């Protein structure tokens with residue numbers, strides 16, 4: 001019954017039904033200008049770099065800003081891009097001083113501007129989706145689809161923001177957003193003032209432009225930008241195919257056209273950062289991660305199994321993780337029940353060699369899987 005209600009709400013059939021979201025982890029005292037989530041690793045970039053797995057900060061290092069004190073906002077953009085050495089993805093970010101950095105898992109920073117052939121021009125923003133990477137300069141845009149061949153486009157003026165979807169680029173200037181379709185070689189302009197550009201479902205087959213400004217939010221439908229019927233939006237973030245909004249000190253989520261109340265209260269005007277799996281990080285001093293529908297799971301699973309999942313399986317089995325098999329909810333454990341029994345208890349091929357599952361944990365899994 002609960003599931004049926006949720007589905008109904010998710011389909012937008014009943015806009016007034018809440019779609020419950022729940023906190024899934026928290027990073028106390030962490031302040032971030034940018035947050036990038038990659039599998040179960042979160043990179044929170046501020047005057048300190050906080051790198052966390054789930055809710056545990058594993059690396060916390062101050063940033064050397066090259067000036068006596070760092071400015072209030074150190075990082076101007078950040079993205080997970082296909083690694084320029086061809087192995088996995090890199091977390092990269094642009095800084096207040098126009099430099100471009102790779103942020104390693106151990107908190108090391110590596111200046112990577114010269115890899116784009118740029119030595120003197122400042123970097124203003126970086127964005128990526130799928131295999132497409134775009135880097136914004138003051139008067140130019142660099143685009144690559146393979147990390148090797150880089151195309152430079154000259155721009156007629158300074159752009160306020162950059163967004164990327166697979167084979168698509170959006171550039172916002174003070175009076176319009178221009179969307180380039182790289183595969184088709186076409187460009188389209190939407191007249192809209194002082195808006196930021198983003199893409200819903202940027203990695204998917206049908207990415208949609210989202211324009212947000214202090215006056216409202218517009219989502220691309222067909223060839224048009226349609227305004228979203230909602231009150232004053234204090235903050236917004238795109239998380240995969242979802243748009244999260246803060247309206248009247250509450251979080252809302254938009255999956256199609258109807259904003260749905262998540263019943264989560266917020267402090268008001270808190271920055272928000274989307275994760276590719278649809279979750280959102282919220283907060284100014286201290287970040288909280290919210291997930292949709294997480295509160296509807298089986299409480300025994302949450303109490304007994306989820307901690308083991310977080311410790312042992314999460315770094316491969318989160319949505320979008322290396323294994324490509326999402327085991328982050330009780331529902332997925334129910335669906336995969338027989339396969340989990342076979343792989344974890346019978347053949348013992350999961351977790352793979354190199355990851356330890358203690359006898360205690362195996363005992364807990366056995367009693368939950370074979371009651």
Ligand code: HEC
Pocket residue numbers: 309312313314315316317322323325327336339340341343344350351352355357
């Ligand atoms: C180091 C990464 C890693 C860890 C840790 C890991 N897995 Fe996996 N798992 C994989 C990969 C990769 C696959 C897909 C390839 C395969 O089937 O071996 C997989 C497949 C599976 C499958 C088969 C699913 C199917 O439908 O074929 C199950 C079940 C599974 N894992 C359960 C678990 C559980 C439970 C844990 C934690 C106790 C765990 N795994 C920990 C990487 C991991």
